[in-house]
Amino acid sequence: MVSQARKTTVVILGASGDLTQRKLGPALFHLMNSGSLPDLCSFVGVSRSKFSDEAFRSTLRESVDAVSDSDWAGFAERASYFQGSSTNALSLKLLDQQISEACGDDFADDRVYYLALKPSLYPDTLLALAESGSLNESLGSRRVVIEKPFGTDFESARKLNELAHSMMNEDQIYRIDHYLGKDTVQNILVFRFANAIFEPLWNRNYIDHVQISVLEDLGVENRGTYYDDSGVLRDMMQNHLMQLLALIAMEPPASSTADALRDEKAKVLSAVRRVDDDYATANSVRAQYDGYVSETGVDPDSSTATYGAVKLFVDTWRWQDVPFVLRSGKALSRKSSEISIEFKRPPQSIFGVSGDVMPNRLTISIQPDEGVHLQFVNKTPGAGTELAAETLEFHFPVGVIRDAYERLLLDAILGDATHFNRSDEIEYSWRIIDPFINAWLDGGTPKMLGYEPGSFGPMEAEGLLGEGREWI
Ligand SMILES: NC(=O)c1ccc[n+]([C@@H]2O[C@H](COP(=O)([O-])OP(=O)(O)OC[C@H]3O[C@@H](n4cnc5c(N)ncnc54)[C@H](OP(=O)(O)O)[C@@H]3O)[C@@H](O)[C@H]2O)c1
Structure with a gap:
C-alpha cells in the first residue's frame, strides 16, 4: 500500500x-x-x-x-x-x-x-x-x-499524442507552454472573470478587432539550426499566440479546475475558422530579416520566415466577424508581448467627425512592461471642446513577477495541470496553423518580404488589419 x-x-x-x-x-x-x-x-x-x-x-x-x-x-x-x-x-x-x-x-x-x-x-x-x-x-x-514544440504539424502532434496515450493517462502528461506560466497571462483569466464590468462588452457588439503581438528584438542568436527548421509559425504562432487567443476568446469556465478551463480553451480553438490555402495566402504576411541567412546554423538559401502575421476569425455567436490579427517576429525594434482589444467607436460623434474620436482600447501587456492599460477619451482643459486620448494604467510592481518556469515546474511537481496544454488544444492549434504552413511552402505564397533588423517589420502587415485600423 x-x-x-x-x-x-x-x-x-x-x-x-x-x-x-x-x-x-x-x-x-x-x-x-x-x-x-x-x-x-x-x-x-x-x-x-x-x-x-x-x-x-x-x-x-x-x-x-x-x-x-x-x-x-x-x-x-x-x-x-x-x-x-x-x-x-x-x-x-x-x-x-x-x-x-x-x-x-x-x-x-x-x-x-x-x-x-x-x-x-x-x-x-x-x-x-x-x-x-x-x-x-x-x-x-x-x-x-x-x-514545446509538440509536433511539427497536426498529423505529427496527433501521432505523438497517440503514442503518449498508449503508455500514460492524459493526467500524467504535462505539455508545457511557458507563456501559460507567466503571471500576466494567468492574469487574463482573473481580469476577465473576476471583474464584471468588461464581460457585457466582451463580444462582437462592442469589440472592433483584437491584436495579439509577440515581438522580439533579438535575432536567432545561437539557436539558428533549430529556428531554421521551425520558423515563426511553428516556433511562436501555434503555441504562445494560439494560447493567448484562447484565453481572450474563451467562454467563462464553470469552475477553476484544470479540465473546466481546458474544455473552454479547446472549445474556442475548435471554433477558429478553418481556412484553405487561398485564404491563408491572402490573409497572411511573411518576412525574413535582412542578414538572417548569414546567421550561424542557418541554411544560406533558407526561406524560413522570421516574421509572420495572420488574420483569423472565431466562428461563435460572441465573435462572429471580429478579426483576430496575430503577429510575431524576431529582430524587431523592441521586445514586447501584448494583446490589444480595440472597441468600436461611438456610433455618432457629437464633438466633430467620428474619425476624431479615438477608439477605447484595452491593452494587456504580457512583457516587458507587465500590466493593463485602458485608453479612453477626455476633454482637453480650456476653451472649446478638444478631445485627447488618455490612459488608465496598472503596472505590476517591478521584481514581483516570478519566472514562468518556476511556476510551471512547481505545478507539475504538485500535480496541477491547469496551465499545461491538453492533447485536444494542441491538435486544434495545429489545425489552425497548418494551412498557413502549407501556403507558405506551396510555391512560396504569399511573397517573402524582407525587413531591416531593428525595424517595425514589413509595412504590408498593416494591410491585414483592414481599413482604418493600425497596429498598436
Ligand atoms: N533553450 C530554450 O530556451 C528553450 C525554450 C523553449 C523550449 N525549449 C525546448 O526545450 C528542449 C531542449 O532545448 P535546449 O535548448 O536545452 O536543447 P539543447 O541545448 O540542444 O540540449 C539538449 C540536451 O539533450 C541532451 N541529449 C541529447 N540526446 C540525448 C539522449 N539520447 N539522452 C539524454 N540526453 C540527451 C544533450 O546532451 P548530451 O549530448 O550530453 O546527451 C543536450 O544537452 C527542446 O525541445 C526545445 O525546443 C528550449
Missing part, C-alpha cells in the same frame, strides 16, 4: 542542455530557496555527457545569480547527475532502480520526468520510459513534462 509520506524526484532528461542551464536549474534553485518545494524533493540531471555530481552542480550554479554558499549547499545536496541516454530503456531502468532505492519503502515514490530534449527524441524517449517501467504508477505518481 502506498504510504502517505511522499518523496518527489524531478528527473531532467537533457540536463547538459541550454534549457536546463538557463531556466530549469535556476527555477528549481529559487523554488527550493523560497521554501516552495515539498521538503522531500530532489533532482537528477540525465544526459549522455560525462559529469561528476560535483561538476554538474557547478554548471548549474553558473546560471544562478548571487547565491550564498550556504543557500547553494542546501540545493546542491539534493541535486545529482546520471550519465545515460533517454532513449535507452536499460539505462532508464538502472536510473529507476537507483531512485527507488534512494526513496526506500517508507515513502511514496513520486516522479516528474522533464523532457528537455530535442523534439525528435520524444517518441523514443517515451518508449524507453515505458519499457523501463519508469511510468508505472504502482509506487507513486509518474508525470512527464513535454517541452
Whole structure:
C-alpha cells in the first residue's frame, strides 16, 4: 500500500542542455530557496555527457545569480547527475532502480520526468520510459513534462499524442507552454472573470478587432539550426499566440479546475475558422530579416520566415466577424508581448467627425512592461471642446513577477495541470496553423518580404488589419 509520506524526484532528461542551464536549474534553485518545494524533493540531471555530481552542480550554479554558499549547499545536496541516454530503456531502468532505492519503502515514490530534449527524441524517449517501467504508477505518481514544440504539424502532434496515450493517462502528461506560466497571462483569466464590468462588452457588439503581438528584438542568436527548421509559425504562432487567443476568446469556465478551463480553451480553438490555402495566402504576411541567412546554423538559401502575421476569425455567436490579427517576429525594434482589444467607436460623434474620436482600447501587456492599460477619451482643459486620448494604467510592481518556469515546474511537481496544454488544444492549434504552413511552402505564397533588423517589420502587415485600423 502506498504510504502517505511522499518523496518527489524531478528527473531532467537533457540536463547538459541550454534549457536546463538557463531556466530549469535556476527555477528549481529559487523554488527550493523560497521554501516552495515539498521538503522531500530532489533532482537528477540525465544526459549522455560525462559529469561528476560535483561538476554538474557547478554548471548549474553558473546560471544562478548571487547565491550564498550556504543557500547553494542546501540545493546542491539534493541535486545529482546520471550519465545515460533517454532513449535507452536499460539505462532508464538502472536510473529507476537507483531512485527507488534512494526513496526506500517508507515513502511514496513520486516522479516528474522533464523532457528537455530535442523534439525528435520524444517518441523514443517515451518508449524507453515505458519499457523501463519508469511510468508505472504502482509506487507513486509518474508525470512527464513535454517541452514545446509538440509536433511539427497536426498529423505529427496527433501521432505523438497517440503514442503518449498508449503508455500514460492524459493526467500524467504535462505539455508545457511557458507563456501559460507567466503571471500576466494567468492574469487574463482573473481580469476577465473576476471583474464584471468588461464581460457585457466582451463580444462582437462592442469589440472592433483584437491584436495579439509577440515581438522580439533579438535575432536567432545561437539557436539558428533549430529556428531554421521551425520558423515563426511553428516556433511562436501555434503555441504562445494560439494560447493567448484562447484565453481572450474563451467562454467563462464553470469552475477553476484544470479540465473546466481546458474544455473552454479547446472549445474556442475548435471554433477558429478553418481556412484553405487561398485564404491563408491572402490573409497572411511573411518576412525574413535582412542578414538572417548569414546567421550561424542557418541554411544560406533558407526561406524560413522570421516574421509572420495572420488574420483569423472565431466562428461563435460572441465573435462572429471580429478579426483576430496575430503577429510575431524576431529582430524587431523592441521586445514586447501584448494583446490589444480595440472597441468600436461611438456610433455618432457629437464633438466633430467620428474619425476624431479615438477608439477605447484595452491593452494587456504580457512583457516587458507587465500590466493593463485602458485608453479612453477626455476633454482637453480650456476653451472649446478638444478631445485627447488618455490612459488608465496598472503596472505590476517591478521584481514581483516570478519566472514562468518556476511556476510551471512547481505545478507539475504538485500535480496541477491547469496551465499545461491538453492533447485536444494542441491538435486544434495545429489545425489552425497548418494551412498557413502549407501556403507558405506551396510555391512560396504569399511573397517573402524582407525587413531591416531593428525595424517595425514589413509595412504590408498593416494591410491585414483592414481599413482604418493600425497596429498598436
Ligand atoms: N533553450 C530554450 O530556451 C528553450 C525554450 C523553449 C523550449 N525549449 C525546448 O526545450 C528542449 C531542449 O532545448 P535546449 O535548448 O536545452 O536543447 P539543447 O541545448 O540542444 O540540449 C539538449 C540536451 O539533450 C541532451 N541529449 C541529447 N540526446 C540525448 C539522449 N539520447 N539522452 C539524454 N540526453 C540527451 C544533450 O546532451 P548530451 O549530448 O550530453 O546527451 C543536450 O544537452 C527542446 O525541445 C526545445 O525546443 C528550449
